[in-house]
Amino acid sequence: MSDAKPTSPTWHAAKWNEPLIMELSEADERGIVPPAADAAIAAAVGDVLADLPDSIRRKGVPELPEVPQHRVVRHFTRLSQMCLGMDVAVDMMGTCTMKYSPKMHDHVSRQPNFSDLHPLQGEETMQGLLEVMYRFNRMMCNIAGMDEFTFQPASGAQGIYTNACLIRAYRESRGELGQRDEIITTAFSHPADAATPHVAGFKVITLMPGEMGYAGVDALKAAISDRTAGLMLTNPEDTGQYNPAIEEFVRLVHEAGGLCAYDQANGNPLLGVTRAGDAGFDMCQFNLHKTFSAPHAGIGMGCAAVGVKEHLRQFLPKPVITFDGERYHLEDDRPEAIDKIRSFVGNVHAVLKAYCWVMSLGAEGLRAVAETAVLNNNYMLARIREIDGVRIPWPKNDLPKLEQVRYSWEPLFEETGVSTFEIKDRMVDYGVQHYMESHVPMLVPQPFTIEPGESLTIEEMDQMIGALASIAAEARSEPDTIRTGPHNAAISRVDEDIPHDPDGWAFTWKAMQRKKAYWTSDNRNKIDRSHGGY
Numbered sequence: 001m002s003d004a005k006p007t008s009p010t011w012h013a014a015k016w017n018e019p020l021i022m023e024l025s026e027a028d029e030r031g032i033v034p035p036a037a038d039a040a041i042a043a044a045v046g047d048v049l050a051d052l053p054d055s056i057r058r059k060g061v062p063e064l065p066e067v068p069q070h071r072v073v074r075h076f077t078r079l080s081q082m083c084l085g086m087d088v089a090v091d092m093m094g095t096c097t098m099k100y101s102p103k104m105h106d107h108v109s110r111q112p113n114f115s116d117l118h119p120l121q122g123e124e125t126m127q128g129l130l131e132v133m134y135r136f137n138r139m140m141c142n143i144a145g146m147d148e149f150t151f152q153p154a155s156g157a158q159g160i161y162t163n164a165c166l167i168r169a170y171r172e173s174r175g176e177l178g179q180r181d182e183i184i185t186t187a188f189s190h191p192a193d194a195a196t197p198h199v200a201g202f203k204v205i206t207l208m209p210g211e212m213g214y215a216g217v218d219a220l221k222a223a224i225s226d227r228t229a230g231l232m233l234t235n236p237e238d239t240g241q242y243n244p245a246i247e248e249f250v251r252l253v254h255e256a257g258g259l260c261a262y263d264q265a266n267g268n269p270l271l272g273v274t275r276a277g278d279a280g281f282d283m284c285q286f287n288l289h290k291t292f293s294a295p296h297a298g299i300g301m302g303c304a305a306v307g308v309k310e311h312l313r314q315f316l317p318k319p320v321i322t323f324d325g326e327r328y329h330l331e332d333d334r335p336e337a338i339d340k341i342r343s344f345v346g347n348v349h350a351v352l353k354a355y356c357w358v359m360s361l362g363a364e365g366l367r368a369v370a371e372t373a374v375l376n377n378n379y380m381l382a383r384i385r386e387i388d389g390v391r392i393p394w395p396k397n398d399l400p401k402l403e404q405v406r407y408s409w410e411p412l413f414e415e416t417g418v419s420t421f422e423i424k425d426r427m428v429d430y431g432v433q434h435y436m437e438s439h440v441p442m443l444v445p446q447p448f449t450i451e452p453g454e455s456l457t458i459e460e461m462d463q464m465i466g467a468l469a470s471i472a473a474e475a476r477s478e479p480d481t482i483r484t485g486p487h488n489a490a491i492s493r494v495d496e497d498i499p500h501d502p503d504g505w506a507f508t509w510k511a512m513q514r515k516k517a518y519w520t521s522d523n524r525n526k527i528d529r530s531h532g533g534y
Contacts, residue, residue, distance in 0.1 A: 006473060007466035011089070011431030012488040014081035021065045021075060022509045031069035063509075082490035084428055086295075090460045091433035092380075094404040094449025095190070095238050097268050097287070098433075101295035102360070105353040114352060119344040123330050129348060130328035134321045136355040143358075143366070144264070144284050145277020146307030150316045151288070151346035156265050158341055159285035159304025160232065161196035162317070163261040165338045166283055166308065167230040168200050169315040170259060173336060180229040180257070186215045188237035188406075191439045193263050202229060209443070213394035214243040220252055230259040236266050238439060238449070239393070240377065240401030250280035259283070259312075267291050268453060269374045269402040272367030276307070283308045292354035303350035317341050372454035374402055376461060380452055381405050383465045389415065389472045393444050404451035406444050413446045418475040418482050420446045425493075426474070428486035430467035 037045075049057070067075070091098045109115065117126050133151065140149045153159040164183070171177040183197035186207045194204045205223045207215035214237055231253040236242040243249070250260045262276040262284035268291045276284035288294040289302040296302070308316060318337045319330035330345070361369065378400045384390055389412030392405070409420045424434040438447035452461055474482055486492060497504070506512040 006470040007430060007463065008470070009429040009431075009488060011084065011429065013084070013490045014078070015490045016078040016082060018075065018078050018082075020509070021067065021072075024067050024071055024075060025065040027066060029066040029068050031067060031072050084431070084433060084489070086433075089431055089433050090456065090463055092435065092450045092452045092456070092461075092464055093433060094406065094436045094451045095266070095439070096296060096436065097266075097290035097403075097451060097453055098296055099268075099290075099293050099453045100455040101293045101353065102357070105293075105356040108356055109349040109352045114348070117348075123328065127328055130321050130330070132355055133345065133348065133351055134323050134328055136351055136358070137321065139355075139358055140286070140305050140307060143271065143275070144286070144307045145275035146284060147310040148313045148316060148320065149305050149307045150320065150341075151303055151305055151348075151351050152317050152341045152344075153285070153304035153306060154342045154347055155302045156190065156263075156285070156287045156290070156304055157192040157196060159287065159306050160190065160192040160261075160263055161199065162304070162306045162338070162341050163232060163263070163283050163285060164197040164200040164202065165341075166306075166312055166315050167197070167232075167259050167261065168202070169336065169338050170312060171229055173315075176229075180227055182225070182227045183229055184220065184223050184231045184233075184253070184258075186233050186237060186243075187441075187443060188214065188239050188241075189232070189234035190238060190263055190265050193232045193234060197230075197232060203227075209239075209394070211394065212397045212399075213237075213239055213241045217245050217248055217252070220249055224252060224256045224258070226256070228253065228256050228258040230261060232261040232263060234263040234266055236269065236402040238266065238404070239406045239444075240266075240404040240451075241397070241399070242402050247279050254280065261285075265290060266403040269370045269377070271370040272363060273370050277309065283312055288350050288354040293357045294350040294353045301347045301350060303347040303354075305354075319345060321345065369454045373452070374400070376452040376454065376456060377401055377404060379458070380450060380461055380465065383461075384450070384468065387465075387469050387472050388412075389475070390468075404449055406438060406447050406449045408444050409446040409448060412472055412475055416475040416479055418479050420448050422482050422485070423468075423471050423475070424448070426471050426482045426485035427467055429488045430463075430470065432464050432467050 086098070114129060117129055123130060137149045141147060150162070153162050167183070168177065171180050181201070181203055182205055183202040184205045184207065185193040185197075187209055194206055198204050207219045207223060210216040210219065231249060233249075235246050253260050259282045260280065262279070262281040264270065264276060264284050264286045267286055271291070283306065285304050285306045286292065287302065287304055289296045294303060306316070314334065314336045315338055316334075317340050318334040319332045320334065322329045322331045358366065381392070381401055384405075384407060385392060389409060391408040391411050393408055409423060413419055420437055424437065427434045435448045435450050438444060438449060450464070471482060484492070504515060506515045
């Protein structure tokens with residue numbers, strides 16, 4: 001076993017005084033000159049603007065940056081050098097399952113026979129793509145124990161919202177929506193398991209954790225009534241703890257007439273080990289950009305896979321991809337389907353990458369992913385527990401944690417006054433990506449959440465552990481070094497006034513031009529910070 005020791009700061013970003021791309025623009029510069037439309041195509045299409053009303057036509061050409069190709073390359077290369085990115089640093093951000101996404105999968109998804117397809121072209125012209133999506137649908141059904149999947153949702157929260165809408169549609173079809181208007185969830189499920197059913201019109205009952213760190217059967221029994229529409233929860237929860245009474249939860253909700261939705265955003269340690277369908281769930285969702293290495297949304301659009309048992313199939317958003325034995329079809333005739341969650345059939349490039357990942361691993365490989373992730377997580381749990389100043393919540397629970405751990409710096413904070421937020425920023429100087437603290441509400445004081453997944457080596461985990469141990473020592477010997485960090489980043493801290501004042505926000509070039517004068521005025525000195533934080 002490797003012996004992780006405290007380390008020293010090892011990373012220093014390049015720092016370029018790099019303008020915005022619009023500021024690099026010079027009239028008549030070009031990076032690429034697109035070819036004119038083929039004469040035959042132009043003749044067949046005709047005047048594409050003729051039917052557009054004047055009200056939606058541009059009055060002039062768009063103000064796009066005019067920059068030569070070599071300056072574009074330098075611009076974005078310099079920006080990348082000022083970031084501690086995924087291809088540079090160890091990343092164990094909790095609840096995100098940030099795993100390695102093979103570059104070959106990017107190559108596959110960029111092939112012209114995939115990337116040049118248009119979602120409105122006829123299904124007879126994209127049989128290959130539909131076949132891949134249909135085949136992956138069948139794979140996901142086998143992995144999850146479900147009967148049908150949709151890949152339409154573009155994020156985990158959209159996937160969970162889809163589950164809430166499916167419960168609503170099922171209740172409405174039975175004339176029960178007026179009575180069954182409550183959804184039960186747990187405090188350490190993903191917050192979207194409470195937020196999305198609320199958006200869908202349900203009242204939400206949240207079960208708080210018991211002495212073992214998860215809700216108990218008695219708490220569930222007290223919450224169930226004739227108003228229960230369903231149960232929506234994450235297991236393992238965002239503490240990494242698996243509720244062993246999950247089948248009992250499902251049985252009790254079913255006996256009361258409710259549906260059960262399994263949020264498997266934390267499903268990485270369950271692949272090939274247990275299935276939502278086998279536990280009795282009516283529906284589930286995975287994040288392809290997490291568990292299936294698609295990759296995560298910050299470096300590629302997300303995609304959630306929502307699966308259902310047969311009695312809910314008719315409610316899935318249309319279209320659903322079907323196969324008649326010879327050809328693949330987009331089934332649109334679905335009168336009971338919920339409204340579209342997202343346009344077309346979803347983020348097909350994420351599906352392609354996830355398909356490649358599963359095909360490259362096979363059934364045994366998927367189980368090896370789960371086993372390695374659990375092993376890595378518990379290695380880190382054992383080593384971080386040794387750091388002076390760290391507490392593991394629920395001390396009565398010495399069970400292993402599966403997906404991640406929500407640790408606490410509370411003892412260190414009480415001793416030194418250095419907070420988890422300050423430690424997170426200081427981690428950048430050690431060449432490791434910062435952790436996630438916690439979802440809101442923060443039931444764990446001074447939290448930090450780490451999830452190594454299956455991609456990391458023991459040396460990389462030791463690098464993270466050594467950084468945490470070093471920063472804990474710094475908190476006692478030189479706390480101001482932490483409070484003023486990071487020191488080796490291109491920008492140490494953003495102007496703390498800006499996030500507090502919406503009047504100063506600018507998300508586009510034009511908005512920035514309009515608001516430049518704002519930050520030279522006295523307005524920034526009038527910000528009310530009486531509420532503290534963000």
